[in-house]
Amino acid sequence: xxxxxxSVGFPTAGRGPxxxxxxxxxxxxxxxxxxxxxxxxxASEVIDQxxxxxxxxxxxxxxxxPDAVVVCVADVSPAGNRKxxxxxxLMIEGALGYVCRDHKIHQVAYxxxxxxxxxxxxxxxxxxxxxxxxxxxxxxxxxAALASLPAxxxxxxxxx
Numbered sequence: 379x380x381x382x383x384x385s386v387g388f389p390t391a392g393r394g395p396x397x398x399x400x401x402x403x404x405x406x407x408x409x410x411x412x413x414x415x416x417x418x419x420x421a422s423e424v425i426d427q428x429x430x431x432x433x434x435x436x437x438x439x440x441x442x443x444p445d446a447v448v449v450c451v452a453d454v455s456p457a458g459n460r461k462x463x464x465x466x467x468l469m470i471e472g473a474l475g476y477v478c479r480d481h482k483i484h485q486v487a488y489x490x491x492x493x494x495x496x497x498x499x500x501x502x503x504x505x506x507x508x509x510x511x512x513x514x515x516x517x518x519x520x521x522a523a524l525a526s527l528p529a530x531x532x533x534x535x536x537x538x
Contacts (some may be wrong), residue, residue: 382444383523386470398516402523432473439481446485447478450522453490497525
């Protein structure tokens, strides 16, 4: 099974969003990193950034054939946040999920960092550490992909 993990971030203040993509295959116990990349945009307007990143993901998906996609979304904030970045991130995450569905990928999920950890039977911090071991620059995307891999290998070389 091949899974694409996606996370959206704003690593540098004042610069545009970055979409981290990590493709894993195998199982949770033996994951294999197939590919990793970052999608960036030079657009300055939010709607143009959403459109540009959606197009770039669409182009990337044309070269890949993932069985599932997991978009790692922000955890629920304990206090209200009026900053633009969280709303901006939500718009991008929504568009990316739509693009995946438009490519006929039926297993598209949105999971928070906490939900990624729960899917792995770990805390959020431990799930991110596992993701970091697979790809130090894209730990959230790697952890998201890892959470949707099967728990055990489905390719047994010695079937009974």
